[in-house]
Amino acid sequence: MARRPFAISRVTLAGAAALGLVLALVLGTLAAVALRADAAGGLRAADWAALRFTLLQASLSAGLSVTLAVPLARALSRRSFAGRGLLITLMGAPFILPVIVAVLGLLAVFGRAGLVNAALGRAGLGPVSIYGLEGVVLAHVFFNLPLATRLILQGWQEVPGEHFRLAASLGFSARDVARRIEWPMLRAVLPGAFLVVFLVCLTSFAVTLTMGGGPRATTLELAIYQAVRLDFDLGRAALLALLQLALGVGAALLALRFGLPEAGLGAGLDRPARRWEAESLALRLWDGLLIALGAAFLLVPLGAVVARGLQGLMALPPGLWAAALRSLAVALGATALTLALALSIAALAVLRRVPVAGAAGVLGLAASPLMIGTGLFILINPLADPARFALVVTGAVNALMAQPFVLRGLLPALARIEADYGRLADALGMRGAARLRLLWWPRLRPVLGFGAGLTAALSMGDLGVVALFAAPEQATLPLQMYRLMGAYQMQAAAGAGLVLLALSLGLFRLFDRGGRGNARL
Amino acid sequence: MKTLSFVAAMTLAGAIAGAAQAESPVLTVYTYDSFVSDWGPGPAVEAAFEASCGCDLQFVAAGDGAELLSRLRLEGTRSRADVVLGLDAGQIAAARATGLFAPHGQALDGFTGPVGWTDKDFLPFDWGYFAFVHDKGVVTDPPASFGDLIASDLKIIIEDPRASTPGLGLLLWVKAAYGARAGEIWRGLAPHIVTVTKGWSEAYGLFLEGEADMVLSYTTSPLYHLIAEQDDSKGAALFDEGHYMQVEVAGRIAGSDQPELAEAFLAFVRSPAFQKIIPTSNWMYPAFLPREDWPEGFAEAPMPAKGLMFGPEEAVEMREQALGEWLDALSQ
Structure with missing residues (x-):
């Protein structure tokens, strides 16, 4: 890349450093665990069954989440109504809640004693059990539909409004728009969205076990858990973690192959799009129905979480607020680190044409949190008291795991910017900080704001590795919530869950709004 | 930058805490997380032992019971632990195999469980x-x-x-x-x-x-x-x-730099002062408290x-x- 001689070194350096940190955290910790093993571990027959089930449930969950997200995102992209922004924010809630809180909310609707079965009972029908593969997929769709919807909605948002204007002046029907404008966009966005959801489901374990109804629903992450905790077979644990990483990298490479962004949509004036083709009454009703269904599916269980939590607010222990502050600090630190990592890696991937950097960047999602925690413990312990680094380590691991989400939105957006405006910027000699500030920042703001919000919220709600490290007085909010549950205080725990939900959503909304500015998304 | 200043703050906090406790000997007790939570026995146990030992009792929480043993195995002889509190009886064989533990030296008569207890290395504290x-x-x-x-x-x-x-x-x-x-x-x-x-x-x-x-x-x-x-x-x-x-046990680490304090702590674990804290904070039966001294409700509850x-x-x-x-x- 001789055309930007000054920028080369800085972009490459920052990208390589970020990538190096990701690889060190993922592979370095894995190596530390493997080296600490007494004997080379071998895989058992049950591990292959776990591999098969992991692949099956993650593919099904991701496939269904993305399939349902397309019509929902499309409906949201072409309608504006009061409360639309708030709805989009609230829809993100299931994804960022601690697993047990979200599962309890979901079961309040679909469980044996839930609303659905109560209604069926009144209609004289027997109770329906959702435990099993269908329960696993239901829960994963509940968690990931909002994320997939947002990632895909971002794709619609990035289609210049001029395209729709031109389509309207050419008399395009909704079908023509779908074929000529929307499908090419989806082709670029869908593989990435599928990949992210697939990776989230890949490492899922508590949800899978609980909703799966028993050991048939054993995932690789559970096998890793067993190898470390019950058998203390670190060699086998490292092998399983490697297998899980291989699945993640394989999926990432596939997504990369199918999802190469098309050569730019052409530059627009960044104006919100009016959708002339979709203004018929029938289409408006159809979109309204889709939005109502999606909102009900996501918000009714959330309502149950809020209702349970309100009863517990009175029972909150005083130490909870200190824990909440600690969680806030961790979340903000993780957010700053995530943005730096994702931006560096995306710049390397796009400007230096190293697409594999983008694929390597997603490693963080396929890594086993337990392995990273154990590995870091092995590495830190001989040098210093691990408890001293509990919060820093938690923040770093949160950043590692959230970074792929940011990267997923960032990569196509940056690629498009460079395809559309790169040459113009080069011709103007716009490089380094000026390019970042004048070209990237205004266009990446929504993606970065969303990414920052997601990271902050995820980090707030993640139990992460803090339990392995923390001194008693260093509890984060999720850890405090689990301690309440462990001490029979389910109601106070529900209250803590509500505080967590409010703080996470607040952070998410703050960053997301800040990013969107006046844009319509 | 946030992360960096965070590291600095944490290190500083650690240094201050270290300086304040320099005068009295420190007994480090590894236990599971819920033992030291605000609702567990930890705070009361710490206060009661520190009232008489002239020492600083520091709990280190290592996840749950299974993670406690994993942590000991990872640390091996480098472990800072003087006492480990809260292993499950099912983990005794694996814990003994680490070679890290020394005999507890406490009398085992008066164990309140339905089967006798004879283990010389691991002292039951509740069940x-x-x-x-x-x-x-x-x-x-x-x-x-x-x-x-x-x-x-x-x-x-x-x-x-x-x-x-x-x-x-x-x-x-x-x-x-x-x-x-x-x-x-x-x-x-x-x-x-x-x-x-x-x-x-x-x-x-x-x-x-x-x-x-x-x-x-x-x-x-x-x-x-x-x-x-x-x-x-x-x-x-x-x-x-x-x-x-389920029997929860405590053991002392052979390589501890505070062997007397560790023994004193195990004697304390067996004493009524510790045993009285257990029932209504850990919600288990105390291992060495005569049944007539169990709190109201515990003594009357039907037993298998x-x-x-x-x-x-x-x-x-x-x-x-x-x-x-x-x-x-x-x-x-």
Whole structure:
């Protein structure tokens, strides 16, 4: 890349450093665990069954989440109504809640004693059990539909409004728009969205076990858990973690192959799009129905979480607020680190044409949190008291795991910017900080704001590795919530869950709004 | 930048804490997380011991019971621990095999459990029975055996033995009660199992939300509701086969730089001062407190007629076998 001689070194350096940190955290910790093993571990027959089930449930969950997200995102992209922004924010809630809180909310609707079965009972029908593969997929769709919807909605948002204007002046029907404008966009966005959801489901374990109804629903992450905790077979644990990483990298490479962004949509004036083709009454009703269904599916269980939590607010222990502050600090630190990592890696991937950097960047999602925690413990312990680094380590691991989400939105957006405006910027000699500030920042703001919000919220709600490290007085909010549950205080725990939900959503909304500015998304 | 200043703040806080405690000797006790939470015995235990020892008792929480042992194994002889509090009796063989522990040196007479305790390395500090807990208003005629449970139409929630201590307890319970017939019992139980959770909290939470009629917990669970919440609605079904016991033990580390303090702490663990804290904070039976001194509610609560338990080595052997049977029966 001789055309930007000054920028080369800085972009490459920052990208390589970020990538190096990701690889060190993922592979370095894995190596530390493997080296600490007494004997080379071998895989058992049950591990292959776990591999098969992991692949099956993650593919099904991701496939269904993305399939349902397309019509929902499309409906949201072409309608504006009061409360639309708030709805989009609230829809993100299931994804960022601690697993047990979200599962309890979901079961309040679909469980044996839930609303659905109560209604069926009144209609004289027997109770329906959702435990099993269908329960696993239901829960994963509940968690990931909002994320997939947002990632895909971002794709619609990035289609210049001029395209729709031109389509309207050419008399395009909704079908023509779908074929000529929307499908090419989806082709670029869908593989990435599928990949992210697939990776989230890949490492899922508590949800899978609980909703799966028993050991048939054993995932690789559970096998890793067993190898470390019950058998203390670190060699086998490292092998399983490697297998899980291989699945993640394989999926990432596939997504990369199918999802190469098309050569730019052409530059627009960044104006919100009016959708002339979709203004018929029938289409408006159809979109309204889709939005109502999606909102009900996501918000009714959330309502149950809020209702349970309100009863517990009175029972909150005083130490909870200190824990909440600690969680806030961790979340903000993780957010700053995530943005730096994702931006560096995306710049390397796009400007230096190293697409594999983008694929390597997603490693963080396929890594086993337990392995990273154990590995870091092995590495830190001989040098210093691990408890001293509990919060820093938690923040770093949160950043590692959230970074792929940011990267997923960032990569196509940056690629498009460079395809559309790169040459113009080069011709103007716009490089380094000026390019970042004048070209990237205004266009990446929504993606970065969303990414920052997601990271902050995820980090707030993640139990992460803090339990392995923390001194008693260093509890984060999720850890405090689990301690309440462990001490029979389910109601106070529900209250803590509500505080967590409010703080996470607040952070998410703050960053997301800040990013969107006046844009319509 | 935030991360950096954070590291600096943490290091500074650590240094200040270190300086303040330089004058008195420090006893480091590794335990599980819920022991030291605000609702566990930790705060009261620390205050009571520090009142007499002239030392600074520092708890280090290492996740749950299983993670506690993992952590010791990872640290090996470099461990800072002087005492480990809260290993499960089923982990004794593995803990002893690390070679890190020294004899506890405490008298074992007066152990309140139904089977005698003779282990010279690991001192029990509390114990309990696993049991299926139900709402007395919902389950009016609780089953009196696994056979009754299988014959009923009750739905249960259990914990996964691969990820949780109670789950492993149930596995050994069925094995101890039925031996070679354990697989058959599990096949009978399978249709009653609503779901299997990662840990006790998830299972108990789901039970309280009404997802099942019974949940695998402890005979002491109804006592929590009775004593802490004045709620008499929960009961624990007593089974004729007997109930598997959980015994929590403490041990001292041979390479400790505070051997006298560590011994003094174990003597304290056995004393009434510690034992009186246990029942209503850890919700287990105190191991060395005569039953007439148990708090109100504990002494009167119905007890299983028979306690079941494998020896340390036997427990490891049975675990492998029983886990295979469990997986077979529940994966069909």
